[in-house]
Amino acid sequence: MRARYRVQALIAAAVVLVPVSDTPSPSISDSRAVIDGPYASLLAASADLGAAHSGAVQLTVTLRDHSRPTELISWTDRHHLSVRWLPDHPWAIVEGASRRVADAFDVTINEYRGRRGQVFYASPHQPPVPSALHGQVAGIGRILGYTPHRESRPTIVAPLEVPDRGLTPDALRTAYNANRLSTAGYTGKGTTVVIFAFSGYDQADLDTFSTRYGLPRFTPVLVGGQPSEPQAETTMDLQLVHAIAPDAQKVVVNARPTLEGDGAFEKIGQLLAATDRRFPGAIWSFSIGWGCDKLYTAADLAPVRSALAAAHANGTTSFSASGDLAGLECKGGQDWSSPPSIDDTGLDAVSSLPETTSVGGTTLSTTADGSWLAEQAWFHIPLSQGSGGGTSVLFDRPEWQRAVAPGADPGRRMVPDVAAVADPFTSARIVLHQRNLVAGGTSQSAPVWAGLTAVMNQYLLAHGGRVIADINPLLYRIAADAALPAFRDVILGGNAAYDAGPGYDLVTGLGTPDVENLVQDILLIQKLTQ
Structure with a gap:
């Protein structure tokens, strides 16, 4: 792995508050x-x-x-x-x-x-x-009353390297070796997947998708009302989770109120806590973000970290898209005519939290039935898109990540943790506005992992195990030493800042899942630690 830009650490500092006075403000000290x-x-x-x-x-x-x-x-x-x-x-x-x-x-x-x-x-x-x-x-934290946010706008294309104009639900499950679990009855029954959203969906699109691919119809539980008019993001997230775990309960939580006014991260923490109380032990999927990590200090995100840790204790697993700007999340998708600078490299702030599993993106190749052939890091230079990744400027490297990537900054949290298909040219089918389309982005990768985890949780409970909860320590333990190979290592490609390579890398993490092996490895660890 070779870093083209070195990400410098921000120093978390301090600020606090006070009521209105008619006296003029003092001059600014050089110490500030x-x-x-x-x-x-x-x-x-x-x-x-x-x-x-x-x-x-x-x-x-x-x-x-x-x-x-x-x-x-x-x-x-x-x-x-x-x-x-x-x-x-x-x-x-x-x-x-x-x-x-x-x-x-x-x-x-x-x-x-x-x-x-x-x-x-x-x-x-x-x-x-x-x-x-x-x-x-x-x-x-910062004195800042505005929170930049992102919602991926999935690119709609005609696919190139997967069969029959995009992956069907069967082919998507086959690609990650989850189809035999599905045919054996492990379809997410008894589990709940929560999608946090800035945009809405159309029930008619969900019905058409289900009917077209022979899946049971479903109506999501909607919390907080429709965030906005139906758009590709939430529609895609729901359909991908349904494609993999058709019997899981799907929940859409309107996260748009967190963008209103100041105190966004306190509002996010409150939203997560309320979701945890109503749906304990659910699997969470974030394909949205609240700004790049270099805008904040670690203190700003403390309410979110607390809420995620509490949810983990109740059995929740959380996945967050690593971002679609190819390691340049702080560039914000603007002014792509200028060359990237050190200030442009960065991570989505929430995806960089150690308490969430960050999911990067790949380009996938399969056989006609969806069987896996190869993957490489997703990076589409003409579209200025690709898998997000890099080292955090806010958070220390967690204990469970210490043994990987010794060439990266040894003291900092690394992103992503894992990956799944994101390239819109090789991705899964969806139905949007009653049209058959194929969309991509790491906002596809996160719900893919969420759906697979719903299937794994059902399997684990049926075989004397328990729900996965905080999956990150398990992922890195399995990658280091497991009975069965649970990851397909992605060694080709890169993003705008880093290269993929053998083992962990800052573009695709540990790699993409072989779900049948992964769930067996998790079950073995759970039984050994009972």
Whole structure:
């Protein structure tokens, strides 16, 4: 594996909040660092409307332990701020009027108007943790009232290297050696797959897809109402999960409210916690994202990490698409005429979390019946698309990832963990607006893994095992030493920043699954650790 660009680490720093004052803000101290990289580019691309004189701002504070943050509460009270903290959580939300925040932290907070017309507050500076809070506060997030987001727009094409104008459900299951499990009755029965979505779907498309391929009709459970009009993303996710696990319950959770106003990551955490309470032990699939990792500090994502960890404890497995910008997630899909820079390399922030399984993308070749022939990393230069991947600027390398890729930054979380077909020229069939189409993207790869996990969970429960829950430690343990070969190693191709190669790589992770072998390996580990 050869890195073409080295990703530099951001230093998580601090910020907090305070009510409105009529006194002018103090001058900015040299000790307050100006944030650079994609964050600075976001502000530079927006119109500066001047100082934010009114309205509340908020940011996230990470704590050194789970105990009540008495020092923080006292400090914020002295500065006329408020704190929201949930017992046993290692983070809190601090908020107050924008001018008081600016005064307390010796920073500027301005209002901006973005290119899409959105008005938001932001500080170009990242203050350190106040000295009075060093014993209790580990870090503080950005002062930023806008959360860039992405929803993949699957490319619709005529397929080249798979049979009969795209993979049928049978061929898709066959490609990843799951069809014999399906014919034996392991179809996801008794499991639930949750799809978090920014867009809607049309029930008529789901009915047509099911009828066309001889699958039972299904009606998803819809939580929070339709996010928007029917689009390819959610339609594709539902149909791919149904193709692999037709008897699993499918749930669509409207995630669009997390984009309204500020505090997106707190809202995401609340959404995940509510989903966990209603559907404990479900399998989650994210084909959406909330901005590149270089826009934030690790503190910003603390509410999401807590919610994912709690869901794991209840049996949930979470998959997130690694992104479709070929390792340049921080470029944002804009200005592709300019050569990429170090600031462009990056990861989708949520996909980079150690608590989710990040899924990269491949180009797949099969026989006429769908039997696997070969895969390589998905990278389509003319479309400026490809599998996301790289090293995190926010999170340390988890213990379960320490033994792979010694040539990569040894201290940082690596993405993706695994992969599946994403190339729209070699992907699965869907029905959209009553048309037979083929779509792709890593937003296809994540629900493929979600559907396969539903099948594996049913099999495990039927054979004396248990639901998989947090799958990442299992994946890396199996890759290192397992009775059966569970992964097809992807050694060809790359993305805009890294090459695929033998073993783990920063484009396709551990590789793509041989599901029949993978589930046997998981069952063996579960029985050995009972």
